[in-house]
Amino acid sequence: MAEKKVKDIKLKLIDLPDLLTVKEVAELLRVSPLTIKRWGKRGKLPAIRINSRGDRRYKKEAVLWLLGIQAKEE
Numbered sequence: 001m002a003e004k005k006v007k008d009i010k011l012k013l014i015d016l017p018d019l020l021t022v023k024e025v026a027e028l029l030r031v032s033p034l035t036i037k038r039w040g041k042r043g044k045l046p047a048i049r050i051n052s053r054g055d056r057r058y059k060k061e062a063v064l065w066l067l068g069i070q071a072k073e074e
Helices: 002-014 022-029 033-042 060-067
Strands: 056-059
Touching: 002 060, 022 033, 022 056, 022 060, 033 056, 056 060
Parallel strands: none
Antiparallel strands: none
16 A cells, blocks of 8 residues: 555656746755755756746756656656
């Protein structure tokens, strides 16, 4: 039963959008949004700036890598 639950969680993570917000990444990794921004500055989790305000987005593959999950090749 626990094995099925883990598999379901992994499937949900893989179905995430390709780019995630700071808040989404923080919730997934169970850390604060400030930690996510700091990791971006240190190169642990590179950010993509998407507009003139400089909003950050993070690639799904990078987040899954931090979680130790390989993204499915499509």
